[in-house]
Amino acid sequence: MAAALVEPGGRVAAYDRVATPDGPAPDGTALDAEGLWRTLEALLGKLAADAGDPPLAGVGAGCGGPMTWPGAEVSPLNIPAWRGFPLRARLRDRYPGLPVRVHNDAICVAIGEHWRGAGRGRGNVLGMVVSTGVGGGLVLGGRLVDGASGNAGHIGHVVVDPDGPPCECGGRGCLEAVARGPGLVAWAQEQGWRPGSPDVTGIELAADARRGHPVAVAAMRRAGHAIGVAVASATHLCDLEVTAIGGGVSQAGALLFDPLEEAFRAHARMDFARRVRIVPAALGQTAGLIGAAALVFAGDRYWSAD
Amino acid sequence: MAAALVEPGGRVAAYDRVATPDGPAPDGTALDAEGLWRTLEALLGKLAADAGDPPLAGVGAGCGGPMTWPGAEVSPLNIPAWRGFPLRARLRDRYPGLPVRVHNDAICVAIGEHWRGAGRGRGNVLGMVVSTGVGGGLVLGGRLVDGASGNAGHIGHVVVDPDGPPCECGGRGCLEAVARGPGLVAWAQEQGWRPGSPDVTGIELAADARRGHPVAVAAMRRAGHAIGVAVASATHLCDLEVTAIGGGVSQAGALLFDPLEEAFRAHARMDFARRVRIVPAALGQTAGLIGAAALVFAGDRYWSAD
Structure with missing residues (x-):
């Protein structure tokens, strides 16, 4: 899993990533849906804290499919721990009051390449x-x-x-x-x-x-x-x-x-x-993160749902 | 060539057609671009006159490709007499002050089926x-x-x-x-x-x-x-x-x-x-005519050019 703080113009101001094991978690327990969510929350928290907790315009996310859309209950093929996991709802709980938008990860790459690539x-x-x-x-x-x-x-x-x-x-x-x-x-x-x-x-x-x-x-x-x-x-x-x-x-x-x-x-x-x-x-490995940010910053072009 | 008077709701109020020979014209002269245009003008004039010359909201046309778009210089494959013929410009001259919109004939069929089919x-x-x-x-x-x-x-x-x-x-x-x-x-x-x-x-x-x-x-x-x-x-x-x-x-x-x-x-x-x-x-042979009318009546959905 990768996360970034992206500026309104599309520049990546901060970036971090963490492996998503598909077997047991590092402490030996089976990786369940909640364990994976806690890993993501920790990644997001650390990234923001290291950058001095800047104000956020919103949260965009790309996730492997399939998923329901736009509700984003996600079941990424390569992450068995998440089956019907309510990613958008969880991010909304975590970031109350902010727009939260989730789309397919390859779509986010395409958006990134269109927006800034x-x-x-x-x-x-x-x-x-x-x-x-x-x-x-x-x-x-x-x-x-x-x-x-x-x-x-x-x-x-x-x-x-x-x-x-x-x-x-x-x-x-x-x-x-x-x-x-x-x-x-x-x-x-x-x-x-x-x-x-x-x-x-x-x-x-x-x-x-x-x-x-x-x-x-x-x-x-x-x-x-x-x-x-x-x-x-x-x-x-x-x-x-x-x-x-x-x-x-x-x-x-x-x-x-x-x-x-x-x-x-x-x-x-x-x-x-x-x-x-x-x-x-043109954008390399951050294309999907830049595209996810564009779901928020350029929603008129990339986000047709509500 | 076929023509129709289509009501704002999509109903065909009047319809007529005429063969488009790809060889010589009926009078024995070679069918040139202008001869074919006069045939179309006569078809349009007769259709409107028979219906009592009702007021028109605009003119929509579907034509075989290829064509430039939206300018609609048309070169329909099966009509050798027209090569780069300025169909949209001619229709504008014929119907001054009215919106005139031309698109590919198969696209007009698809529009018709979406709009009313x-x-x-x-x-x-x-x-x-x-x-x-x-x-x-x-x-x-x-x-x-x-x-x-x-x-x-x-x-x-x-x-x-x-x-x-x-x-x-x-x-x-x-x-x-x-x-x-x-x-x-x-x-x-x-x-x-x-x-x-x-x-x-x-x-x-x-x-x-x-x-x-x-x-x-x-x-x-x-x-x-x-x-x-x-x-x-x-x-x-x-x-x-x-x-x-x-x-x-x-x-x-x-x-x-x-x-x-x-x-x-x-x-x-x-x-x-x-x-x-x-x-x-669902619409049969009038689908393309209904779709051409939708270029005018529902331009917000079907006509992105000017």
Whole structure:
């Protein structure tokens, strides 16, 4: 879990983070919902105290999905301790009188990139995170698209190959099934890649690709192709100007972006679609925190609920 | 070309149409841009005169793409006589002082279905036309999505099979390449279907499917599967509530909608996506005219330009 104090202009004034174990807590007891909440409260309290407890305009939070929205009972896939945890209500109790707004973490990254990052000044932007999963958020006509239930932006479940690999969602051939870090690692291992560590992720695979390992390079090409197809579909459907891509897998740089661009150009042939720019995300690991702050500071564009 | 007088509530008070030949004009001269414009002017004049020249609130028009937007210099693919024809400017000259608004014809169908048809009362709707081409329009958060250049809604160029058939757009495996009427007719003929007429379209193919011709049924299954995959992708990206499908091919009814629903259910497995309803368009051939009227009567929702 990470927290930041963000200024109205988007500058991160203070930042801190703490690991969220999915097993037992450090003292040996099982990590339950309340234990995790206390860990978050402590992180928030320490961050504010170290900065001299400045006045707050509000509280924005990004959390892994799924969640109900805008009520934000959260059940983040990778944090089993929270299932239907009332995150927004708890933050409201903790910060009475302040606006409290919670959205999907990938949506917060997309908001951050639109507000102060690679999509700044553009009206129609897709922000993507290619990491353990593949998530995203969609800004159209200068405003965040929430959709019917706050779930718009799920670029990871755009179908890139109807006969492709099964996806965790129960479907088949989703972008996420092909391009998420663990999927790429599994594919590379099948092709004979032998990582140095057992806890390997897409970040190590991307690093090995940069060192020239042919299987790792091929894995990045595979991911890039799938992302290019999905972005072509999204561009045709939404008439985008910019797609900003972050997350660990994107650290492969040109080894990912070159095949991505090639696949995109092969499929996005209409004049309006060819104008979209596909760029690396600009804000790095604080993008989601800056986007969460924008839920408060720029709610007219990014927060349609109450 | 079709024209209607539409009341503020969306009722069609008067309607007329005239064929738009793509060869020579009826008098033997080549159909040029001005000849086609005079045909349209005559249609509009007669329609209004027959109705007693009622006062007009404005003029809305849907035209085949591509076009510049919102300026609406139109170059409809199927009407070679108009290339860069200044349709909006001409209508403004013809109706001085009135608002004149022009958008893509498939977008007007989608607007019509949202305003008064199958998507009425819903905030997040995809309207589709499956006909000679596959077009569409997107309403999110209760407002039409225009995108960067007025081209949002191109569901026909969502990729449903990256290795699929080449598309007229220059890409490969677009929904339109698989599911448009002429593509289905060509595929069915390859499979041994022998239509009764040489000028056969998807409408005859759909009719033959209803009569039980196995190749025609298989063609509808092929189209339905491709549409289901594309709608699953669109639903994940945009968190839709309703997808309304019209156009000649949709006249196959359950022969199209059953395999469509089956493919959609196989690929749209996330909870939020399973809630979308996929339904036949409700307004029939006047949907686009009603939507064009909504550009004027409900411009706050459907017209973001000036």
